[in-house]
Amino acid sequence: MINSGDSGFINVTFNPHNRRGKFHKSVNIFTNTKNKALKLDVLGIIIPPFNKINKVDGDIDLEYSTLSLGNVYDNETKVDTVEIVNHDSLSLNIFFEKIPSYLSLEVIPNKIPPNQKGFIISKLNVSQISTYGFFYEKIKMILLNKKLKSEKKLFLTATILPKLPAIENIDSQEVPIIFFPEKIKYINSNKNSKEVSFEFLFENRGSSDLQIHNIHVNQGCHVEAFSSIVKPGENGFIKLFCDDVDPGKDYKKIIDIISNDPIHTKETLRINYQYNGK
Amino acid sequence: MKKVIFLCFLGLFFISLLYSKPEISFSEKSFDFGEVLETNGKLHHKFIFTNTGDEPLEIKKVKSS
Numbered sequence: 001m002i003n004s005g006d007s008g009f010i011n012v013t014f015n016p017h018n019r020r021g022k023f024h025k026s027v028n029i030f031t032n033t034k035n036k037a038l039k040l041d042v043l044g045i046i047i048p049p050f051n052k053i054n055k056v057d058g059d060i061d062l063e064y065s066t067l068s069l070g071n072v073y074d075n076e077t078k079v080d081t082v083e084i085v086n087h088d089s090l091s092l093n094i095f096f097e098k099i100p101s102y103l104s105l106e107v108i109p110n111k112i113p114p115n116q117k118g119f120i121i122s123k124l125n126v127s128q129i130s131t132y133g134f135f136y137e138k139i140k141m142i143l144l145n146k147k148l149k150s151e152k153k154l155f156l157t158a159t160i161l162p163k164l165p166a167i168e169n170i171d172s173q174e175v176p177i178i179f180f181p182e183k184i185k186y187i188n189s190n191k192n193s194k195e196v197s198f199e200f201l202f203e204n205r206g207s208s209d210l211q212i213h214n215i216h217v218n219q220g221c222h223v224e225a226f227s228s229i230v231k232p233g234e235n236g237f238i239k240l241f242c243d244d245v246d247p248g249k250d251y252k253k254i255i256d257i258i259s260n261d262p263i264h265t266k267e268t269l270r271i272n273y274q275y276n277g278k
Numbered sequence: 279m280k281k282v283i284f285l286c287f288l289g290l291f292f293i294s295l296l297y298s299k300p301e302i303s304f305s306e307k308s309f310d311f312g313e314v315l316e317t318n319g320k321l322h323h324k325f326i327f328t329n330t331g332d333e334p335l336e337i338k339k340v341k342s343s
Contacts, residue, residue: 002335004300009324010340012309016316030339033300033331040304040325044311071343263341 016046020064021080028263037263059087060143062152069158071266072126072135078158082120086112090145094120096154097140102128103156105139124158132160132214132258162213164262176232177206178261184270197224198240200269204230206261212236214258221253221271240271250274301331 002008012027027040063083072078084107086092092112096105104123112118129135137156142149164175180202187198204210210230215223220242227236240255253271261267304327311321329335 002300002329002337004329004332004334007326007328008335008337009326010337012323012325012342014311014321016314016318016321018316020316026343027325028339028341028343029302029337030341031300031302032336032338033302038302038304039307041308042311042323043308044321045313046316047313 010040012040012042014042014044019068019070020046021068021070023070060092061085061087065153066155066157067122069124069156071161072124072158073161073163074126074129074132075163076126078124078126080122080124082122082154083117084112084120085117087115088145088148089114090147092118093144094118095142095144097142099139100137102126103137103139105154120154122156124156126158126160129160132162133216133256134158135160159256159266161258161265162260164260164265174207175263176204176208176210176230176259176261178210178257178259178264178267179203179205180267180269183268184272187271187273188276189273195241195243196273198242198271200238200240200255201235202230202238203235204232207232210236211260212238212257213260214256216256216258218253218255220251221255238269299331300329300333300335302335303328303330 010027010029012025014023014025022043022045024041024043027042029038029040030036031038061084067080067082069078069080084092084094091114093110094107094112099105102125104125106121106123108119108121135156135158139154139156141152141154143152144150180200182200185198185200187196189196209232212226212228212230215226215238217223217240221240222243224239224241226238230236238255238257240253242253251271251273253273255269255271257267257269258265259267304325306325309323309325311323314321
């Protein structure tokens with residue numbers, strides 16, 4: 001409780017480890033004021049240490065080979081930049097093959113002079129992508145100078161989220177609210193089986209239809225069935241089937257649920273499976 | 279007459295109670311860390327706020343994206 005006229009603080013911590021590139025994070029504060037929810041933003045750019053630049057070929061260094069764009073909304077165009085250093089005595093050209101229509105890649109300068117650095121600028125137009133959740137793209141990159149022609153891979157990852165009403169305006173709107181009574185399943189089993197089924201139940205505690213846009217599960221498991229639209233006050237389910245797990249071994253699985261709930265747009269469920277028949 | 283004035287004051291008191299609410303005011307709502315080396319370790323920032331309302335302020339939940 002903070003009395004009238006008194007001050008307090010919200011301490012925000014961001015761990016930059018393995019989070020290279022631009023970041024923009026939101027912190028939502030829920031209070032007993034008239035505007036119950038308000039949003040704070042923290043942003044910045046995480047730069048990798050120079051000695052961690054990857055050697056891609058001979059005398060060419062690439063800052064990183066995976067562009068991790070983080071959370072991107074479906075009406076957004078996200079831009080990221082990768083530094084490339086040409087330590088060679090010859091100019092370097094970079095080309096990309098089979099770039100999908102929702103992605104553009106540009107190299108600046110067009111030809112990287114000897115002992116100079118350049119940049120690869122990527123622009124992902126999410127409005128042209130029809131899926132939600134984890135997104136992954138692999139691009140073939142050709143490095144070319146007079147004595148070298150080399151093919152490398154450039155990777156791009158993002159989590160695509162639906163653009164929903166601003167959190168400050170939620171009080172005045174009818175919104176769905178997803179609620180999972182159980183977010184982590186601890187399974188103790190002595191069955192030595194390669195195939196296991198799981199079911200998570202959820203409820204729409206909001207005042208408008210809840211829509212499940214996408215469910216992403218770790219490798220080895222897949223979604224068997226789920227309730228895609230759940231009316232207010234009603235319950236839904238997500239049935240998962242794992243058919244590629246090592247029988248007789250423990251494992252952990254993570255399931256990401258993307259919905260139109262403006263506060264819990266991405267919910268994460270976990271399965272901790274423990275084999276007791278050892 | 280005194281009774282009427284008393285009732286008016288009483289009415290105003292209840293109206294003020296009805297409208298008194300806590301208010302949260304932040305000195306800043308956004309913070310840019312700028313360019314930071316990955317090896318510099320965890321980044322910290324304090325968002326300072328003041329309760330500018332008439333009632334005690336309660337922070338019910340803080341959720342980060």
